[in-house]
Amino acid sequence: MTDFTLEDLADTIALRARSEDPSSYTAKLFRKGPAKCAQKLGEEAVEAAIAAVQGDRAGLVGEAADLLYHLLVVLEVSGVSLDEVKQELGRRTQQTGLEEKAARNPA
Ligand SMILES: N=c1c2ncn([C@@H]3O[C@H](COP(=O)(O)OP(=O)(O)OP(=O)(O)O)[C@@H](O)[C@H]3O)c2ncn1[C@@H]1O[C@H](COP(=O)(O)O)[C@@H](O)[C@H]1O
Secondary structure, eight states: OOOOOHHHHHHHHHHHHTOOOTTOHHHHHHHHOHHHHHHHHHHHHHHHHHHHHTTOHHHHHHHHHHHHHHHHHHHHHTTOOHHHHHHHHHHHHHHHHHHHHHHHSOO
């Protein structure tokens, strides 16, 4: 078990994106702009998909971690908060719940 959260990582990314620390990968990537950040996200998504297709479980864990990190970078560079994404997921869950209820109790 870990006390890691995506919210903490998103906060760290927001801070590091604007840092001038030369050791920060996030800062370097952020300076390259939204198109480069999006390109990296696409590459990581493909690498994760390949690991899944190959049944490479350990590889998939690593690629999924890269993918989530790069997704959070793209959200940050695009001015979209993780909370907005969670709200959207929550809204869908609510909708699904209502649909299931309606299916169980047709009028
Ligand atoms: N979770 C990550 C994380 N996941 C992946 N990566 C980086 O993403 C890059 C992806 O690897 P690639 O080989 O595709 O890319 P590359 O050839 O190194 O770089 P490019 O020139 O292609 O961009 C690697 O350099 C990884 O270090 C990450 N870099 C940083 N974090 C976390 O982000 C936070 C801030 O990090 P810094 O900005 O480095 O301080 C810290 O908590 C880190 O743990």
